[in-house]
Amino acid sequence: MFSDADAAALYDLLNPWDPESRPEDAFYFPLVMAARSVLDLGCGTGTMLRLARERGHTGRLAGLDPDRAALDRARRRTDIDWIEATADRAQPGAGFELATMTGHAFQNLLTDRAVHDSLTAVRAALRPGGRFAFETRHPxxxxxxxxxxxxxxxxxxxxxxxxxxxxxxxxxxxxxxxxxxxxxxxxxxxxxxxxxxxxxxxFLAPDALDAHLTAAGFEIEARYGDWARGPVDAASREIITVARRPA
Ligand SMILES: C[S@@+](CC[C@H](N)C(=O)[O-])C[C@H]1O[C@@H](n2cnc3c(N)ncnc32)[C@H](O)[C@@H]1O
Known part of the structure; x- marks a missing residue:
């Protein structure tokens, strides 16, 4: 009655990627357009990378997600690599300049083991000095x-x-x-x-998140509590992180 493919199509209707009207998309999109190579983890239907290509990104773009129905929609665009996998399976040594995890996909990492293994794999998929930008809702x-x-x-x-x-x-x-x-x-x-x-x-608290980032070998380059780049404070709804693999 309502297939996985229907659910993926509904996701796109509910969440159109639009940097002109959605502040979270406006945060990520310039980072993507400025990076020569981007790995989007938990890419879902791939809307961010597809728009990047449409708007002239000429570098290496790869989207990774375990949801086959979502990736089937992403694969309509064939000039991007689409990888059916969880974040902990990101390819070591891939040398990406930027990794992203948008749409609160990070919150799908439910255990300390999943967080650790995913962060470690993301770090290994970045080039030295590469950055990982993602957000998780503040508990x-x-x-x-x-x-x-x-x-x-x-x-x-x-x-x-x-x-x-x-x-x-x-x-x-x-x-x-x-x-x-x-x-x-x-x-x-x-x-x-x-x-x-x-x-x-x-819903991971900032201290626990930072301990995981440090254990996985990341430095925290920037931390925001909202999409306008305000600090994390007692009213913040988001924990937005730009982490760096040390050079
Ligand atoms: C809410 S969607 C976000 C999709 C897209 N990034 C966006 O901003 O619209 C979360 C995505 O995370 C994916 N996901 C779940 N577990 C994951 C994991 N362990 N590694 C990578 N992605 C995962 C889901 O399949 C889903 O497509």
Missing amino acids: QARAWEGWSRANPDDHSEVTEPSGRTLRYWHDVSGVDGEIVSITGTVALPDGTVLRVLTEDLR
């Missing part, structure tokens, strides 16, 4: 408290190219320490549920 902002069918701001309505209108909302099914389990419900306007997608997200 203090408790973003999950807004993810509820009772919150009208959490409801989206989109129209597929076929003309079918879909509604989409989140619910939290559990909070266990740093791990928040959520569902995403896809429904028709009359309420008929087509699919319930499930996901676990980890």
Whole structure:
């Protein structure tokens, strides 16, 4: 009724990559355009790299994601390398100038082992002096408290190219320490549920994140609490990091 391919297409409708209107995209896109080679981990449907190519990026672009249906959409663009894998399988010695992990994909790394192995692999895939830019939601902002069918701001309505209108909302099914389990419900306007997608997200605190970065051999070049490059403070909703592999 609602396939993995449909879910990947819905993701694109809900999350169009647009550096002109979305502050998070405006943060990453100039970094991507300025780097001669970019590895985007958790690239999903590949919208960021596809736009980079469309807008004239001539260097090496590679997107990596374990979700085959998302990558199938990405693969419509054949002048980018698409790799079906998790971040911990990034290729050592690949020599990228920039690695990115956008759309809070970092929060899909649920265990210390997954975080450690992924950061270590990302570092090894960068050239000396290369940078890794990514963000994770700050646990203090408790973003999950807004993810509820009772919150009208959490409801989206989109129209597929076929003309079918879909509604989409989140619910939290559990909070266990740093791990928040959520569902995403896809429904028709009359309420008929087509699919319930499930996901676990980890909310890592800044100190723990920094310990992982240091253990993996990164230096922290910049740290922001919002997309306007403000500092991390008691009101921050994001932990945005630009980490560097020492030269
Ligand atoms: C919310 S999407 C973000 C997609 C895209 N980066 C964006 O900004 O729209 C999170 C992505 O992370 C991917 N993902 C999940 N676990 C991963 C892992 N261990 N390594 C790399 N990517 C992972 C998922 O398949 C999904 O495509």
